[in-house]
Amino acid sequence: MNKGFVLEVKDTYILVVTDDCQYLKLKKRKGIKQGRQIYFTKEDLYEQQRFPVKNIGLAAAIGVLCMISITLIYNFQIFNMKEAFGTAVAVVSLDINPSFEFEIDDENRVVEVYRLNEDAKKLAGKNFIGDDIINVVSSIIDSAWRMKYLTAESNSVVVSFAVIGDRDNHEQRIQELEKSIENGLQFHKDRNINFIYLRSDAGALEEARRNEVSLGKYELFKIISQKDSSVNIDEIKSSGVQNLIDKINEQDEGKANGNSSSSDGDNPLNDSSIYRNDDIPKNNPDQGGKNEKFDSSKHGESTVKPENDEKDGDAKEDEKEVEEVEEVEEVEEVDDKGLGEEKGEKDVEAEIPEYDEEDNKSEDNDESDEDAIDEKDDMEDVNYEDGDYKYNSGEESSEESK
Amino acid sequence: MRGFLNLGKHDSLEARLEKIKAGDEEEREKFIKEYVPLVIKTIVKITNRYIEVENDDEFSIGIGALNEAIDRYSGDKGNFINYAALVIRSRIIDYERKIKKHSNVISINQMEDEDGSKLQLKTDGDDIAYSLEIREQIQKFKNRLSEFNISLEDLTRGNPKHKDTRLNAINIARDVLKHRRIMEAFYQKKTLPVSFVSRELCVSTKVLKRSKKYITATILALDSEFELIKDYIKGWEREVKSNE
Known part of the structure; x- marks a missing residue:
């Protein structure tokens, strides 16, 4: 993680100076303003030219590296590297x-x-x-x-x-x-x-x-x-x-x-x-x-x-x-068909167990797992569902948390 | 070999979580520090906004959620990262819902209560003054840079990538600042006098040429009233030193 200070906001990217003294271009996001300090990660880097290969030596080195890593993956199957690129199985x-x-x-x-x-x-x-x-x-x-x-x-x-x-x-x-x-x-x-x-x-x-x-x-x-x-x-x-x-x-x-x-x-x-x-x-x-x-x-x-x-x-x-x-x-x-129409309500209901579980942590693991997925489900919904549903579920959750 | 490597890594994560659950606060702190990028990434994915340092409610909720994930995680919940991301997402979304409701309440109150809205305006005014000042400082810095024919874009391209190179460049900038005659030439010619600096400070011209823009910008920043950027430079130098 890094901290960055926004020097300038452009159309598609922002320019920051980081807390380790680099000047970087980052992706532009909602509501960003000049003069703010933000946290960012590697994923926020704005990349235009991904691999500016300046000399042939570097290109060769990258080539060799790739070959080594491919060999490693195939021969030794070091899948710890999947963070960078996973191999389909x-x-x-x-x-x-x-x-x-x-x-x-x-x-x-x-x-x-x-x-x-x-x-x-x-x-x-x-x-x-x-x-x-x-x-x-x-x-x-x-x-x-x-x-x-x-x-x-x-x-x-x-x-x-x-x-x-x-x-x-x-x-x-x-x-x-x-x-x-x-x-x-x-x-x-x-x-x-x-x-x-x-x-x-x-x-x-x-x-x-x-x-x-x-x-x-x-x-x-x-x-x-x-x-x-x-x-x-x-x-x-x-x-x-x-x-x-x-x-x-x-x-x-x-x-x-x-x-x-x-x-x-x-x-x-x-x-x-x-x-x-x-x-x-x-x-x-x-x-x-x-x-x-x-x-x-x-x-x-x-x-x-x-x-x-x-x-x-x-x-x-x-x-x-x-x-x-x-x-x-x-x-x-x-x-x-009836159920389909009331789907919004159903989702809200599905949320309640999650809060129950919070109060009662000794509950079954399997169940909490399912709740977690339901939860995710709900989140997905939040982005799309109408305001009515949002309002309902917000009320539910705050009531529960009281 | 693969099995061995996988096992080693897997075990250590599990073992670390066990250790933390058993009450090892130091380990918990270390672990959380490592997983901060995950928290930020997850939050940004939901809000599509950067997390601001000055207003980091979301960030602290994210960290809280990470803590919660650590406490509640067990092997049968699958990959820890996925699980933690799930918990963080749900907490952040809860928070956003709450905020939305809350902000509605405030805006209605404001309409009814004139005193309240005046108060609100006043704090906004302070914010505006502060950000105007910062903007002015940035503008000054940019003007200075352009006098030396450097744009901010140039700086993003001319970054010394490696930490040590950057630190070295900052050290050179500091040395230049102390050197009266170099500084005079610097401002007169509106460029870094490479051979002069090389002679006086015993640095290779290669290093100077390569980081010329970066060094120039650093000199200009340090020789200005741009406190924020100066703090960043100082803060980083201090951090590097304390790590050594």
């Missing part, structure tokens, strides 16, 4: 309809973001690099909800992930990743969002990239094309996630009607909308070939209707179950 794709793909490093921090369609560009202009993947996905879901990409009718979110790079503990890594993403997104279940988790791998990623489609959509394509070989990847690219999910469900229904003896294991999505994770034994359907490690029990988690699942969990005829679940879904959708 996994890819996570998020399809709502805005499609995103993130490369993340060893500690689930985003090192690269790909916005794969126009919606994605509209939704989030923010640079996510360096943030925790869970936070990033959560905040995108929040914004998608606000901007009505996610609604009670179109409530599917496809999260797909693959481990990249040639290291040996793939299986363990992908399990960890899956677990942390599922846990991280738990608290969105209030919103009745249907999360579909699709495990993928480097091979599929390569294919997806070649076709310029997100990993999640590519996985959906693989599922659809098994039943309907006429479908091509371009159709998939242009259609929304909810359509694809509906299509898969339709396909499966059609097949179930045509041939009642067919096993539901053929369709992992439908599977998961009927069974809870623990209700179905692990069976790997034949789809996907050698690359795809399908784990149907993990394929989708219906956060929507756990109680119903419990009721329906016992073995019944597949067809009936489909119908029943769909009925329930409809009822809940109606409820959800």
Whole structure:
């Protein structure tokens, strides 16, 4: 940290003299005035020419340094250097309809973001690099909800992930990743969002990239094309996630009607909308070939209707179950419209536990963690929500703190 | 090797936090000092404003939040930095909400109460006088610099990057200030007489030429009534010395 004295304010930058006697250009920020003293960090530096290379020796030195560090990273994998530049070890794709793909490093921090369609560009202009993947996905879901990409009718979110790079503990890594993403997104279940988790791998990623489609959509394509070989990847690219999910469900229904003896294991999505994770034994359907490690029990988690699942969990005829679940879904959708309108209030409610927790520090850690995330959630909201909500929540918080 | 390095670093953070929680106040202070940039970064991200040294409520709340994060952190909360940033963010946002409410209350009172608003005006007036004075000082400094054909932009480019080079340049500036004949030539020619200084003070011309603008600016600052910038220079010299 440094202290700086503002000598001059220009259009795009300010000039300061620092407490260690340097004259620097810093980024301009709101409300800055000549003659003020400010605290600043390295990130506030105003950089125009990043690398003014004056002589060839310096350039060569930098080159050598880069080579050494790359060698170090690959050979010894010193990931302590990830502060400066992380190395991607996994890819996570998020399809709502805005499609995103993130490369993340060893500690689930985003090192690269790909916005794969126009919606994605509209939704989030923010640079996510360096943030925790869970936070990033959560905040995108929040914004998608606000901007009505996610609604009670179109409530599917496809999260797909693959481990990249040639290291040996793939299986363990992908399990960890899956677990942390599922846990991280738990608290969105209030919103009745249907999360579909699709495990993928480097091979599929390569294919997806070649076709310029997100990993999640590519996985959906693989599922659809098994039943309907006429479908091509371009159709998939242009259609929304909810359509694809509906299509898969339709396909499966059609097949179930045509041939009642067919096993539901053929369709992992439908599977998961009927069974809870623990209700179905692990069976790997034949789809996907050698690359795809399908784990149907993990394929989708219906956060929507756990109680119903419990009721329906016992073995019944597949067809009936489909119908029943769909009925329930409809009822809940109606409820959800009501909920959606009162979202502001809901968020305020979510805040209260945080203050409770403050008074009572002995509370469960897990819970406080969730609160922390909720809190973050709220903050995100503060920036966008209308004044009414701000006023409410402000009152809540000050009352609590009294 | 990687495992070893990672482990070493990880352990030390955990161990340090443990130590602090056990009541090691010295360690806490050191730790907080190290994490001050995180606090500033997090606050600036929310407010999109610089934190002012004179009005640092947000800063102290940020530090308080960091303390809170240290006390409440446990291994199962994930990365400490993420967790701390989260706590800081929420405290700052709480504060901003409160401020907004509060400032509304004041403005209404002002409208009703004439005496109160007069009082308010008076303190504002003091602020304005103070900032006018500072502005005047800056303007004088800039005028002086431009007499010597130097702009503030030039200074940002000609910064001696290394701490020792800078300190050395300041020392040279101080020596020049003590030297009556050099100072005369300095003001007469409106430039630093490099070969003269080199001869009289036994400094290499290379050093002088490289930091010429910086040395010139420092001489001008030290030889003015620009107290704030003088304080900055003095303060830094003192700090460097005390660290040695």
